[in-house]
Amino acid sequence: MKLAPRLALMTSAFVLGASAASANELREYALEFFKPLPSTVPAVQDNKITEEKIELGKALFFDPRLSASGVFSCYSCHNLTTGGDDNMETSVGHGWQKGPRNSPTVLNAVFNAAQFWDGRADDLKAQAKGPIQAGVEMANTPDNVVATLSSMGQYVEWFEESFPDEDEPVTFDNMAKAIEAFEATLLTPAPFDSWLNGDDDALSAEELAGLELFMDKGCIACHSGINIGGEDYYPFGLIEKPGSDILPEGDRGRFAVTDTVDDEYVFRAGPLRNIALTAPYFHSGKVWDLKVAVQIMAESQLGEDLSEDEADKIVAFLGSLTGEMPEVTLPVLPTETMTTPRPVAEIIPN
């Protein structure tokens, strides 16, 4: 858990003056906290990314047969047409059960230090195994997934091509690795990246003013790095606890992972890329208005009562984090065979 350092107040010369020198100064200062997206697919731990693996992962990402019911795929809650999430408070899963937390975007998720709101998965390959097995989400089992994939020759071939050194490549772990490989390609370069990379015209004066406020008010204490967040854990309500509608008492966040009192109501700071596309906000998904979310954060985390104008400017800056969506062509999935396990829509108690 980290506390917000109070940053030296910056002069507004950066924004108003707009001289080349001051623009560069603001950029240099910003680059102490933020990093632009890299221009290439990042390497991930213990999982060499190959074209074959990316293609297999894409097929798996879109395959509803990874769920017990045949209704849900990764794409269902991480919808690539709507910002990589599902635009609901919390997702609807197997048996119309509601999940406990808001679905985070899969876009650029490879740059988060850990996955899930409580960081309980170290990386995307660990994350991928969660929803597939969660009773309220896809409600499947590793054995049934492997039986499903093994029943289709085309999948077996794709696994062999993706994991050429393995004797039995069709495994639950390799499924997760392939999904991670595909997800690592889902990057969305944004105007803010262009600006960080040196294009003075990429951000408007209002967006730059918002950036300055974002740094000055202290938002960067938690929201920094490539994903402007997603890097570390902080208590929600550091200065002032929000109401229980926004921070439900039953969900104690990272406490469930570490069993440490200090981690009560501690969550991973939300990564802010494409935040304008991914309402509703917070782990509870209770706030639909980005400006309201910004105001709540300022109050609860920083004890700041933002003016309307300040909040508008920060929202404008956040809009500059909306990136270009990756072009995704739908895969053509292998066809079931007579040995493919049938979809089961019934709710089976654990």
Added chain:
Amino acid sequence: MKLAPRLALMTSAFVLGASAASANELREYALEFFKPLPSTVPAVQDNKITEEKIELGKALFFDPRLSASGVFSCYSCHNLTTGGDDNMETSVGHGWQKGPRNSPTVLNAVFNAAQFWDGRADDLKAQAKGPIQAGVEMANTPDNVVATLSSMGQYVEWFEESFPDEDEPVTFDNMAKAIEAFEATLLTPAPFDSWLNGDDDALSAEELAGLELFMDKGCIACHSGINIGGEDYYPFGLIEKPGSDILPEGDRGRFAVTDTVDDEYVFRAGPLRNIALTAPYFHSGKVWDLKVAVQIMAESQLGEDLSEDEADKIVAFLGSLTGEMPEVTLPVLPTETMTTPRPVAEIIPN
């Protein structure tokens, strides 16, 4: 309702002889019943197809916000990665309710004489309005759909571009027209088309033998035209009624549309393009094995007890109807605004 004419028995010279003359004779005979897919997107009634409309329709097809819950889009049950259907007995919809009939493929559906298993929609634009409003499917209302679409400026712009002569282009009818325009592009040219178009090598000897059987046994009485079916209505169980597991008594088919006793248990003949991809079969979705489905059809519709070899050959022929899937790039959907109606997952009684 039409009855199956008994066709003159054909010689097997077509298949075994394989001379150019006999191949042409078989083709000429086949062309009396079948038509290859056209090479261009077909015109549809009262809906001029334009690029703008296709793109808008694609966005709508993928947009889960057309459902009340935000969970389902057209794509959910007409999944373009798995043959244009959902590979379930009957679809799962709003509130985890099960639909009454198996979801038919959207691929090439523009060539069906009418839509739905009972033909209750004249065309795809009429069809598109059904599931969106059905309580067990997307459970939405036209007013809420229009409010949703009107709340996003990008959608309003797209409707204006797609329906340039209209003062208020964002309507439920125009939504349906745009979806029809997109769906009309979902064509899958198959080896059988190549063969009909003159390529002798496009079908194997077994597939040709299956085609011959398909014509000789009388399957073509109901399964003909561009879609090898989907053209007219016939009683399921013309000669011998299948068991109530396959033909549930509660679903009297087209009777519900025409209220005519003659139409009891009458259904639209299934279009057979891509049939190898779209198990399970029949309106009840109770048969998973294509060979078994072929045997049931032969018995119930033609009084034919096919040999294993005959059934295998017909299945081989049906495999030649599996076409090349259209390349579909995911749309980037407009983002909700504060006036966009929120998703409602609750089941609201009618």
